[in-house]
Amino acid sequence: MSESATNESNYTSSRYRTPDGAPADIVIFTITSTERGTAKKSLPYRELQVLLIQRKNWPFEGQWALPGGFSKETESIHESAKRELQEETGVENVHIEYFNVYSAPGRDPRGWIISHAFFALVNEAHLINRKAADDASDVRLFTVEEALRMNLAFDHHQILRDALEQIRRRMLTTTIAKEFLPEEFTISELYQVIQTVVPAFEERNFIRKITSTQSRKGIIEEVRDRRGEPKMSNKYSQRAAQLYRFTDAEPQLSIYG
Amino acid sequence: MSESATNESNYTSSRYRTPDGAPADIVIFTITSTERGTAKKSLPYRELQVLLIQRKNWPFEGQWALPGGFSKETESIHESAKRELQEETGVENVHIEYFNVYSAPGRDPRGWIISHAFFALVNEAHLINRKAADDASDVRLFTVEEALRMNLAFDHHQILRDALEQIRRRMLTTTIAKEFLPEEFTISELYQVIQTVVPAFEERNFIRKITSTQSRKGIIEEVRDRRGEPKMSNKYSQRAAQLYRFTDAEPQLSIYG
DNA sequence: AGAATAGTGTCTTTGAGACAATATCAA
DNA sequence: TTGATATTGTCTCAAAGACACTATTCT
Numbered sequence: 001m002s003e004s005a006t007n008e009s010n011y012t013s014s015r016y017r018t019p020d021g022a023p024a025d026i027v028i029f030t031i032t033s034t035e036r037g038t039a040k041k042s043l044p045y046r047e048l049q050v051l052l053i054q055r056k057n058w059p060f061e062g063q064w065a066l067p068g069g070f071s072k073e074t075e076s077i078h079e080s081a082k083r084e085l086q087e088e089t090g091v092e093n094v095h096i097e098y099f100n101v102y103s104a105p106g107r108d109p110r111g112w113i114i115s116h117a118f119f120a121l122v123n124e125a126h127l128i129n130r131k132a133a134d135d136a137s138d139v140r141l142f143t144v145e146e147a148l149r150m151n152l153a154f155d156h157h158q159i160l161r162d163a164l165e166q167i168r169r170r171m172l173t174t175t176i177a178k179e180f181l182p183e184e185f186t187i188s189e190l191y192q193v194i195q196t197v198v199p200a201f202e203e204r205n206f207i208r209k210i211t212s213t214q215s216r217k218g219i220i221e222e223v224r225d226r227r228g229e230p231k232m233s234n235k236y237s238q239r240a241a242q243l244y245r246f247t248d249a250e251p252q253l254s255i256y257g
Numbered sequence: 258m259s260e261s262a263t264n265e266s267n268y269t270s271s272r273y274r275t276p277d278g279a280p281a282d283i284v285i286f287t288i289t290s291t292e293r294g295t296a297k298k299s300l301p302y303r304e305l306q307v308l309l310i311q312r313k314n315w316p317f318e319g320q321w322a323l324p325g326g327f328s329k330e331t332e333s334i335h336e337s338a339k340r341e342l343q344e345e346t347g348v349e350n351v352h353i354e355y356f357n358v359y360s361a362p363g364r365d366p367r368g369w370i371i372s373h374a375f376f377a378l379v380n381e382a383h384l385i386n387r388k389a390a391d392d393a394s395d396v397r398l399f400t401v402e403e404a405l406r407m408n409l410a411f412d413h414h415q416i417l418r419d420a421l422e423q424i425r426r427r428m429l430t431t432t433i434a435k436e437f438l439p440e441e442f443t444i445s446e447l448y449q450v451i452q453t454v455v456p457a458f459e460e461r462n463f464i465r466k467i468t469s470t471q472s473r474k475g476i477i478e479e480v481r482d483r484r485g486e487p488k489m490s491n492k493y494s495q496r497a498a499q500l501y502r503f504t505d506a507e508p509q510l511s512i513y514g
Numbered sequence: 515a516g517a518a519t520a521g522t523g524t525c526t527t528t529g530a531g532a533c534a535a536t537a538t539c540a541a
Numbered sequence: 542t543t544g545a546t547a548t549t550g551t552c553t554c555a556a557a558g559a560c561a562c563t564a565t566t567c568t
Contacts, residue, residue: 016278016327017329017330018275018276018277018278019275019276019278019279019330020275021273021275021276022276022279022360022371041518041519041566041567042517042518042519043518043519070273071360072274073274073276073362073369074362075362076360076361076362077358077360077371078360098357098358100355101334101355101358101373103279103328103333103334103335104333105330105331105332105333112330114279114334114371116358172510172511172512172513173430173510173511173512174512175512186519186520187520187521188519188520194513201513203513203514204557204558204559204560205557205558205559205560206513206514207520207521208522208556208557208558209513209514209556209557210513210514212555212556212557219512234519234565234566236518236519237518237519237520237565237566238517238518238519238520238565238566238567238568239518239519239520239521239564239565239566240520240565240566241519241520241521242520242521251512253429253430253510253512254429254430255429255430255431255432255476255508255510256429256451256458256460256463256466256467257460257462257463257466257467257530298540298545298546299544299545299546300545300546443546443547444547444548445546445547461530461531461532461533462530462531462532462533464547464548464549465529465530465531465549466529466530469528469529469530491538491539491540491546493545493546494538494539494545494546494547495538495539495540495541495544495545495546495547496537496538496539496545496546496547496548497538497539497547498546498547498548499547499548514557
């Protein structure tokens with residue numbers, strides 16, 4: 001920064017117009033599972049959902065919006081996003097990631113307000129209490145398709161679209177799928193989670209590729225019990241399926257080899 | 258945002274402390290080429306450099322810092338970054354990308370100032386005029402190694418480190434290498450540019466991989482003249498090398514296949 | 515047996531990896 | 542002829558892609 005005053009004594013930032021606020025807005029994603037009503041064991045039906053709140057005040061009173069709040073001078077914006085997420089969902093220590101800033105003039109009728117957008121990935125299990133409590137309130141989960149069809153407050157439609165693009169990209173290039181899965185999961189669960197976030201995803205020989213540890217450098221590994229026997233699950237099928245877990249390995253991608 | 262007032266008439270944002278500024282800071286990268294002093298034609302020596310300015314005023318007077326400036330309420334932060342880049346280097350229409358926000362309390366002695374960090378990739382050719390003019394001034398290019406060893410103003414050391422990590426990742430996962438190359442280039446030029454940004458990069462059979470259009474889905478293509486003959490260059494070698502250009506194809510990466 | 519998921523067998527083609535060998539051509 | 546860069550040849554082994562086939566177990 002090469003602007004403004006020459007020394008501390010005469011420095012006043014108020015010579016310039018300053019912003020009226022720097023909020024954090026959070027796109028909270030979760031994947032819900034609902035049993036399919038068949039007699040036999042089967043994979044659940046999964047949907048990508050997003051949490052919205054209904055505004056009580058001007059501006060955009062009555063319209064649905066992303067949860068968020070103004071950040072304070074005593075915290076970083078990242079901290080303020082985590083605080084807001086905790087207030088809204090009661091959960092802590094979940095994956096939360098900053099992805100863009102929104103600052104188009106006029107985006108907020110209240111003034112010059114620069115919004116910092118985060119997305120959070122929350123396992124359905126963490127939201128269960130909250131969902132029961134707020135069932136008929138002004139906080140609700142919507143499927144992303146619904147949410148995108150709604151007339152959201154501010155530029156939140158754009159923010160939601162951008163967030164969706166982000167998590168789709170990151171779903172395929174990082175291991176964030178684990179945020180939507182239990183510690184130990186089957187290959188079909190993983191496949192289903194990826195497809196829920198990225199509908200276009202399709203791999204015929206998924207199990208072959210994901211378990212050919214040579215190329216994927218072991219981002220997942222088989223779970224074994226104390227005796228070294230493979231640990232299986234028959235949660236979703238008669239035939240037991242091998243359980244896997246994510247390793248700590250971070251995938252390195254490159255277009256040049 | 259679910260905070261504050263109930264209607265327009267009684268809304269005053271000044272009930273809360275508001276930020277003292279929302280600047281954009283820009284990490285401007287370029288790659289310089291210097292001839293190696295051999296008699297025969299040879300590849301130049303390339304270095305990744307970053308543009309810094311020396312501060313004239315409090316705070317951090319006399320220290321080197323990233324170029325940047327406060328954004329105005331009449332422009333988005335992205336626009337303010339482009340304006341600042343134009344003012345500092347005279348160039349327009351170059352690759353500029355937002356990558357993070359810096360808002361730790363106390364990061365700026367002037368008050369509550371939230372910095373938005375961009376990186377820009379500028380082809381050496383665009384900087385030539387500017388460099389001559391400002392040779393002995395308070396604006397200079399440093400190699401990234403130098404810059405990282407310096408005691409930079411504010412949290413600019415951290416911002417620089419983050420920017421470097423970003424462009425390294427993006428150099429391998431996107432086609433930003435083209436920002437440092439002429440329209441038409443040889444495979445060795447491309448290889449050298451990648452290695453300049455990512456020293457650890459090494460591919461034995463680079464030419465085989467990059468030209469096996471099956472796997473890389475054609476991110477580059479051979480240049481041909483009107484008659485359909487392959488267009489060659491002997492800029493760097495006695496033996497002419499095939500020229501390539503980037504296509505418009507955007508690489509799609511996935512860890513799952 | 516049928517339903518629903520979980521895997522394996524087999525074949526073909528393509529690519530990765532290593533590294534030696536050859537091509538070009540001005541000085 | 543040499544030096545410097547730019548390729549190609551030739552192996553081997555791993556992986557991608559397709560898709561039919563087998564396995565498990567509850568109802």
